[in-house]
């Protein structure tokens with residue numbers, strides 16, 4: 001193990017040096033090829049090294065890369081906001097540009113609180129959220145996140161925003177089954193609001209399909225419609241965190257479009273810059289922006305690099321690529337194929353507990369055969385899967401599951417541009433990974 005000055009996620013671990021990326025593949029300096037089965041952190045949605053994006057980046061950098069947003073606006077930033085408003089589900093939205101998903105959710109929280117202040121409701125400043133959720137790493141975003149391991153060290157600084165369970169049918173927190181459960185997990189929001197008092201609550205935030213904290217936990221139909229009804233009944237804004245799910249990943253441009261619901265605020269990140277540039281966004285509906293426009297007229301948030309023309313031009317080029325290549329439709333179609341292949345794994349590997357998700361956001365949760373009990377050391381089991389896969393040349397994303405502390409799960413989320421042949425290769429590599437694990441661990445399975 002060599003020590004370097006770069007602080008990496010695991011200080012005592014060796015990381016391969018990347019050399020370059022093309023399409024769904026990454027190459028390290030030793031020439032080894034990796035199939036990017038998770039788009040990094042579900043980010044490289046259009047694949048690596050796309051020439052037309054690089055061309056736009058070059059051209060914009062030659063013109064101007066940075067202007068400060070309180071001195072200038074720019075054509076790329078204006079056009080990007082127009083495009084997002086056009087794409088957003090039902091109705092007009094204004095866009096506030098930031099640089100990471102955490103900043104986007106933090107901004108959504110602030111806009112929601114400001115909205116109520118502008119309407120004279122100064123006490124509405126709590127945000128409700130769910131356990132098994134992830135909205136970002138900054139203190140505000142982490143306060144909303146129901147991710148026990150990421151919260152643990154900072155609990156004294158955090159707000160207790162996670163208030164209700166996740167719609168986690170595989171391990172239903174109420175030990176019920178859909179639909180006879182009558183969506184108890186959604187109705188729990190009403191109980192939380194009654195307990196805390198609607199006069200203290202600005203908004204409820206949720207990922208349409210849960211990412212890092214739940215490996216693609218997908219709610220049953222009717223869940224979001226119920227959540228929207230409850231928010232309406234109690235005058236609470238609905239923030240939909242589409243940082244991971246947005247812009248085609250789940251087979252729709254926005255994952256919330258799988259259900260018949262219109263959010264008040266939407267956050268985007270990852271796929272917006274698709275890894276070519278750090279950029280994220282908070283979209284606020286016209287109804288939310290109106291009282292702020294009429295009131296103080298200032299959004300009390302922002303960052304030095306917000307709305308820089310280079311990132312905005314890059315994101316605009318990415319969106320144009322997503323639209324021209326019909327990537328949401330492609331993700332739906334390829335996702336169905338991948339899902340079917342993975343489902344057949346369940347018979348061969350009985351320690352696979354659940355396979356779930358939509359489009360090209362697919363979660364695999366591991367479990368002991370015939371019981372929903374967990375493996376002896378589940379977190380390290382996830383790491384084992386991820387490390388073995390990478391060794392074999394396949395990248396998969398580690399996720400939490402179970403109660404968020406003892407779950408073992410991964411996310412499969414390749415670039416939306418992946419071909420059927422490349423999916424077949426992904427499946428082969430994953431199968432090799434699982435077979436190796438079986439050989440080395442007492443987890444059984446038959447050949």
Ligand code: PMP
Nearest residue numbers: 100101102134135136211243244
């Ligand atoms: N929200 C969701 C749903 C996410 O998946 C993530 C990142 N995993 C974030 C917010 C935070 O984004 P970032 O890491 O860019 O700050």
